Amino acid sequence: MMVAGPSIGAMTLSLSHVHVFTDDPDAALVFYRDALGLEVRSEVPNEGFRWIALSTEEQPELEIVLSHPKAGRSEEDGETLSAMLAKGELPGLLFRTSDLDALFEKVQATGGVEVLQEPTDQFWGVRDAAFRDPSGNMVRVSQA
Numbered sequence: 158m159m160v161a162g163p164s165i166g167a168m169t170l171s172l173s174h175v176h177v178f179t180d181d182p183d184a185a186l187v188f189y190r191d192a193l194g195l196e197v198r199s200e201v202p203n204e205g206f207r208w209i210a211l212s213t214e215e216q217p218e219l220e221i222v223l224s225h226p227k228a229g230r231s232e233e234d235g236e237t238l239s240a241m242l243a244k245g246e247l248p249g250l251l252f253r254t255s256d257l258d259a260l261f262e263k264v265q266a267t268g269g270v271e272v273l274q275e276p277t278d279q280f281w282g283v284r285d286a287a288f289r290d291p292s293g294n295m296v297r298v299s300q301a
Contacts, residue, residue, distance in 0.1 A: 249295030
């Protein structure tokens with residue numbers, strides 16, 4: 158998005174981080190790093206919890222940050238988010254891959270996930286699969 162003005166000049170806007178809540182950072186790390194192939198960029202302690210930032214080789218500027226729902230929040234808000242996470246009610250992530258079948262096999266071999274949908278050709282023209290990560294977040298992957 159470009160906005161120009163007489164004294165402002167050009168301004169750009171891009172997405173930099175997306176937070177994904179996890180109640181088990183170690184299990185989430187195995188899924189996102191080992192099964193999906195994301196690279197760890199940083200791990201930051203946060204009040205007894207930790208944030209883990211990961212990204213893909215293709216989009217290193219876009220980081221997925223794994224964080225605990227209770228980190229940096231009131232007890233009440235943390236409990237509410239934890240309950241929504243446990244029910245699988247938080248927004249999920251959508252990825253694209255060049256080889257859905259190979260990624261699906263890798264995810265299954267790594268374990269710790271619930272398969273919601275095996276690779277399927279959808280009527281709207283997309284081939285995709287869906288999982289729940291170890292914390293219950295939905296992750297959908299389509300073939301590029």
